[in-house]
Amino acid sequence: SIELEYVSRHTEMPETELRTKMLSLMADAEDISEDLHRISHQLHPSKIDHLGLVKAAKNFAQEFEKHYELKINFHENGVPKRLPGELSLCAFRIIQECLRNVVKHSGAREAEVFLEKTDHMLRLRVADAGQGFDAVSDQITYGLGFIGMRERLRSVGGKLSIYSEPMRGTRIEALIPLGDETYGDLPAKVIEERIKRFNAISMQRLFSITDTTLEEV
Numbered sequence: 001s002i003e004l005e006y007v008s009r010h011t012e013m014p015e016t017e018l019r020t021k022m023l024s025l026m027a028d029a030e031d032i033s034e035d036l037h038r039i040s041h042q043l044h045p046s047k048i049d050h051l052g053l054v055k056a057a058k059n060f061a062q063e064f065e066k067h068y069e070l071k072i073n074f075h076e077n078g079v080p081k082r083l084p085g086e087l088s089l090c091a092f093r094i095i096q097e098c099l100r101n102v103v104k105h106s107g108a109r110e111a112e113v114f115l116e117k118t119d120h121m122l123r124l125r126v127a128d129a130g131q132g133f134d135a136v137s138d139q140i141t142y143g144l145g146f147i148g149m150r151e152r153l154r155s156v157g158g159k160l161s162i163y164s165e166p167m168r169g170t171r172i173e174a175l176i177p178l179g180d181e182t183y184g185d186l187p188a189k190v191i192e193e194r195i196k197r198f199n200a201i202s203m204q205r206l207f208s209i210t211d212t213t214l215e216e217v
Contacts, residue, residue, distance in 0.1 A: 003028070045092065052081035053088040054115060057095050061113055068103050076115040079122065087176055090152045091115070091124050097145050098126035098172050106130025106170060120178050127171040132164045149174070 007013075007021050047056035054076045061072040095113055102111045108130030116123045146162070149172075153160050158176040 045089075048085070048088050048092055053083055053091055054079050054081070056088075057092055057113065057115065060092070060096065061099070064099055069109070070099070070103060071110040072099070073110070073112045075113070078117040079115050080117065083122070083178065087122065087156055087178065090156050090158065091122060091174065091176060093152055094124060094149050094172075094174050095126060097149055101145055102126075102128045102130065102170075106132070108169070117178070122176040122178055124174040124176070125171060127169065129169040132166050132168045132170050134166060135162050135164045 003021065003025055007018070007025075013021075045056060045060075047059060051059070058074050058076075061074050064070065065072050099111060099113070102108055106128045108128035111126065111128040114123075114125040114127075146160075150160050152158075153174055153176065156176055158174055161173045161175075162170070163173070164170040
């Protein structure tokens with residue numbers, strides 16, 4: 001807007017200068033258009049609805065790889081294509097936030113994303129072998145990224161676990177209950193016990209980038 005006002009007030013400027021200004025404004029307008037498109041896409045990625053969580057997350061990881069030159073090892077196990085929309089979006093956003101944190105803070109050139117459906121829960125893990133951090137620091141308590149992830153998970157009854165130490169990498173895990181409709185005929189008491197059992201995961205174990213197994217809970 002400022003640039004357009006400047007041009008309007010200097011209508012007698014040389015043609016070459018005017019052309020340069022207009023080309024610059026056109027480039028700015030194109031950037032704004034791309035930003036708006038990206039923001040609207042991020043509000044609710046249509047790929048989740050059309051492809052399901054796994055394919056949408058994998059496509060995002062592949063695009064992220066190319067843009068940031070970060071190798072992402074993506075794995076999944078038994079995740080159904082159709083999940084409740086709010087659960088899929090929650091998991092997708094956490095993957096996005098975790099991978100951005102890898103690029104911004106870890107210094108790692110490789111990361112792992114793992115999705116698994118197990119015992120009526122969706123388990124998500126994003127890990128790297130980068131710089132790591134103190135898991136009881138203010139970064140965990142007050143960092144907007146971690147606060148956002150916790151709030152998303154709280155809204156769907158999930159739990160966030162963070163495993164990290166300086167120079168020993170970071171592993172972030174999320175557990176999301178898949179909702180009553182996925183439990184079939186299981187008694188309510190059994191369902192409640194299973195959710196409590198998953199939510200009791202310890203934060204004491206440290207992560208190794210070569211450990212791609214999940215402990216039994």
